[in-house]
Amino acid sequence: MIAMIRIRDGTSSSALCKLDLMRFTEEQVRERMSERGIRDDAFFVCGFVDWEVDRVMTFQEAYALKKCILGLYDGDDYVVQELLKRQKPFGEIISSCYEFCSKNEVETVQKLLSGLGPEELVNCFYKFCSWPRLVANYINAGYLLQTSKGFYLNRFR
Structure with missing residues (x-):
């Protein structure tokens, strides 16, 4: 679950990094961003490299998907990938268990x-x-x- 992270700067954004969300907690990432002087509302996810999915979402939404994968699918990300690729609404993805x-x-x-x-x-x-x-x-x-x-x-x- 390698997320492409971007930083919002006014009306534009720039690529920051690729981050494996499965390796780090949301708190760890937010703490590291804060150490680097990056505000919580300034960074976001614009897709997942390993899944070949381009989709803009908040950090909270990305970590909710992680929680869904770990809690509902025992770590198997296949169904979540499929739903993202089909452009299913975020709420539908986290409220379903296939x-x-x-x-x-x-x-x-x-x-x-x-x-x-x-x-x-x-x-x-x-x-x-x-x-x-x-x-x-x-x-x-x-x-x-x-x-x-x-x-x-x-x-x-």
Whole structure:
């Protein structure tokens, strides 16, 4: 999780450094910045080099992502990377917890629909008219994440 750090100077900004957020706490970084005479509101993250993600965010937001990775995903940053690359809103990223379901679309849909009764199942297929629309609806609603590794279900939805 190597962040590109920039310093705001009036109406422009300049690159400061690349920083591995997993190695340092937010407090350590803020303390070091203060020692160098850099105010808290003057530096920000403009992306992550190792993830090939360009995205402007505050330091607090970047460390909230770190907390999310460590707390919800046991240190595996794959899902957070995917969500950032898809330009998902910050609030959606930290309020979701995706769990691997399957590489197989059929198994995934079976799991999604496993709690539905016969009438609800018929209504569901009638509403969406097709398999692709059904899957797309769950993806658009944030219940399902489709990646190159397979399908992930959102535990918090």
